[in-house]
Amino acid sequence: MPETVTLIPGDGIGPEITASVVRILEAAGAQLQWEEQIAGETALKQVGDPLPKATIDSIKKNRLALKGPLSTPSGTGFRSINVALRQEFELYANVRPVRTLVVGGRYEDIDLVLVRENTEGLYSGVEHYIGIGSDPRAAAESVMLVTRFGVNRILRYAFEYAVKHGRKKVTLAHKANILKYTQGLFLDMGREIAKEYEGKVEFEDRIIDATAMLLVMDPYRFDVIVCENMFGDILSDQIAGLVGGLGLAPGANIGENAAIFEAVHGSAPDIAGKGVANPSALLMAAVMMLDHLGQKEPAQRIRTALEATIRENDSLTPDLKGSGTTQTFTDAVVRRLGSS
Structure with missing residues (x-):
């Protein structure tokens, strides 16, 4: 049917x-x-x-x-x-694969998948203005909302995707060196879940800015990349650029x-x-x-x-x-x- x-x-x-x-x-x-x-x-x-x-x-x-x-x-x-x-x-789960189709570009034989958490982080939309004195919009505040439940399911999705599609490595891109609670939770859970896939999928973690740099310098070191919502939004456009654009x-x-x-x-x-x-x-x-x-x-x-x-x-x-x-x-x- x-x-x-x-x-x-x-x-x-x-x-x-x-x-x-x-x-x-x-x-x-x-x-x-x-x-x-x-x-x-x-x-x-x-x-x-x-x-x-x-x-x-x-x-x-x-x-x-x-x-x-x-x-x-x-x-x-x-x-x-x-x-x-x-x-x-x-x-x-937002899944964005990129693969080289146009020959003669800046890179050849690109084959990457980005798995992006799609519902939390700064894009959850929890934000507001803060009034000070006579200025009702003196400051603005956004909340990076990260839950253990949300992190667990996106990380498991990334590892299961890698296993199902014969991928060799999952890279968790994060900013846990600065955002020690929100991104720290992401990283800690990633390391724990990775233990369950030892022998099946290689795991590494990288700081998000270093990941962005290495995607330009040597994209072939990556396979499946998983990250939170806003970081994933940015990196997904970057990897599209590796194969000719959106x-x-x-x-x-x-x-x-x-x-x-x-x-x-x-x-x-x-x-x-x-x-x-x-x-x-x-x-x-x-x-x-x-x-x-x-x-x-x-x-x-x-x-x-x-x-x-x-x-x-x-x-x-x-x-x-x-x-x-x-x-x-x-x-x-x-x-x-x-x-x-």
């Missing part, structure tokens, strides 16, 4: 790349059926709510969503829609009761409607979704067709230094699926 997936095309270039991805999935024989919903600026314009109840209910029912990039309305008091979705469905960066948000797969990049309103958007990141997120569902055969077929299209410079979009369009790029991938 086909799996029913909540499909959120998103804003900006979202509908264009989503249509491309749906076409490629169908050409590969993926067993999926779609339940389309809206969010972000599109939803705000249509129904006055950037995260409508119908969209939330659809994800609750299907427990699975493929999401195009969303724009959070500015100046309206709305927080990030992506953060709201992660918190609504307790999507505690246009080639997929992401998965995993929880106990739902999973949302997405392109990491934004809605790019400056090129919306021009037909030149690169659908690769959302397509790779869809491939992650197929793997999650156990649909390995169509996932591998798409992976092979996409890699061949990029490596052979066939109809690449401008962000990949080509002169192709979203349509011609999609045609090239579909053509290879037809001949595989």
Whole structure:
């Protein structure tokens, strides 16, 4: 039976790349059926709510969503829609793999995975102003909320991911030398849990700033990196830069009761409607979704067709230094699926 997936095309270039991805999935024989919903600026314009109840209910029912990039309305008091979705469905693990597809770049043969805690830390949104005298906004305070429960589940997810996918090492990136309580808890639990995986997965810990430097100097020393929310947000963009940018960066948000797969990049309103958007990141997120569902055969077929299209410079979009369009790029991938 086909799996029913909540499909959120998103804003900006979202509908264009989503249509491309749906076409490629169908050409590969993926067993999926779609339940389309809206969010972000599109939803705000249509129904006055950037995260409508119908969209939330659809994800609750299907427990699975493929999401195009969303724009959070500015100046309206709305927080990030992506953060709201992660918190609504307790999507505690943000998984962002990067792998070299474009040859001739600054690095070759990059193959890394970043596992980011997705619900706690500074991004938990516990912050406020502090008034002093006549100034109600004299100071601002944010709370880095870290719980033993949250740390335990993200670390175990990272180690289990490494075992399941045949990865050799987990690196815990932290700032426990300065943040001795919040990051100290992360580090202490990491060392304890690592003992359970001795002989299966190598473990190391590194200060976050040293990790960022070494990712530039020698990224090959890393395999799976796990860290808290804000550090993971920063490092995930950095590792995307190792393989050519966010246009080639997929992401998965995993929880106990739902999973949302997405392109990491934004809605790019400056090129919306021009037909030149690169659908690769959302397509790779869809491939992650197929793997999650156990649909390995169509996932591998798409992976092979996409890699061949990029490596052979066939109809690449401008962000990949080509002169192709979203349509011609999609045609090239579909053509290879037809001949595989």
